[in-house]
Amino acid sequence: MKRVLLFVGVSLIMGNLLFAQDDPAQSGVYIGIISFAANAEDITEGAPVYLDEEGKDKLFEILDNSYQKASTQGTALYYGVHKALANLSQNQSKFPSDVDSVNLIAFTDGLDNNSTSVALEPIETEDFGEKFASDYLAYDKEQIASREVAGKPITAYAIGVMGADVSDSDAFTAALQDLASDEANYFELADFAQANDQFANIANGLAMLTKKVTFTIKTPSYPVGTKVRITFDVPEGGNTAEDAEGSQNYLEGEVAVKSRKYILANIAYGGDVSCSMVPADASVNGVLDGTEVGYTFVDLKGFDPDIDDATAVKQWSMNSGADSWQVNSEYAFDGSTETITNYKSVVVYLVLDSSTSLSDDDITNVREAAKEFIQTVYDKTQEAPIDASSAASEDSEDSEEGL
Secondary structure (H helix, E strand, C coil): CCCCCCCCEEECCECCCCCCCCCCCCCCEEEEEEEECCCEEECCCCCCEECCHHHHHHHHHHHHHCCCCCCCCCCCHHHHHHHHHHHHHHHHHHCCCCEEEEEEEEEECCCCCCCCCCCCCCECCECCCCCCHHHHHHHHHHHHHHCEECCEEEEEEEEECCCCCCCCHHHHHHHHHHHCCCHHHEEECCCHHHHHHHHHHHHHHCCCEEEEEEEEEEEECCCCCCEEEEECCCCCCCCCHHHHHCCCCEEEEEEEEECCEEEEEEEEEECCCEECCCCCCCCEEEEEECCEEEEEECCEECCCCCCCCHHHCEEEEECCCCCCCEECCCCCCCCCEEEEEEECEEEEEEEEECCCCCCHHHHHHHHHHHHHHHHHHHHHHCCCCCCHHHHHHHHHHHHCCCC
8 A cells, every 4th residue: 555654844934043042032943843653742842942053963863862663552643733833832932033934844654543532631721532533633724724923824744655554545645635734735655765855855945045136237427318238148258239139137227317416217127137126117326436336236136146157247338319239348247246145034843753553664764854854954054144133234224225
């Protein structure tokens, strides 16, 4: 029978700077882990762990030593998901103010058969000891859809490998779909070996990083009425008017002077290029430096200096009354851009099945998949850390720039 591995994920926002575990005001990534079988236990001691190098090592140690195959029969999946929701809510006052998303990731290989046990302690005063399993599933589904943590909705992922002891495959699939916050967040795997890739895919999909590109056009003191175009897709060596006209990704404007100050007016964009701070048809104030003028576009979209070809960035001009573009062979792209990379604070709860229906190899595969998730997220936090207070200051300055 086909096996289905379930993961339900909850992610919270990642901020501009990773926060230390003893300083809950700092931004960064938190990861909590719940292991469930007949009962459910938060093996991260009731609160997510801050993901720096020390935190990563701690989470790996927890998975190695505390995530083990259960000795008592039973699968309390719904109870485990509820405990993750409760612990997120209980700890939200400790999260940084820049939380951006909340994700919940859970795993099971079978149907819930123990969440309504009278032996389980009620969570958040909710007692399902005299109710049906379907009641608990309906409660979890409603809470995933409506509950907010740190002011953010919950994104839940459900991934499964169906165990050999599951006789009602439709009920199993339906339960997992109910535990996913969106149809696109439900994944059905053929075997446990696929878990690593799926965990890594979810980790890579977390919105942890934002990049702001500030682009400054530096031009000569062109006469009033001169059109200026910056192209981002003309190959090195392209310098004809046809090259400029054939550009798909560009920005342009027309030089004007007001109160002896330069302005780039009638801004227009082509292709993927845009700027929320300078919409089409708006104007940008110029800054005169000697005889050179700089026009700055904050948060430019459609060009990433860390990825795109800088040699394809060219400047063109068209004098008033002319009808063809002239390349500015003296234009130097160097120093034209500034890139600010900010992290969003993120909290993730992993809800992992450890029931006796799993083999030792299955447990190992789930453990390694969880480690792969943690490692992938950690690697993303190392890409371009930036001081949060500095980023906030720069954002404030950006918002005050005149257009």
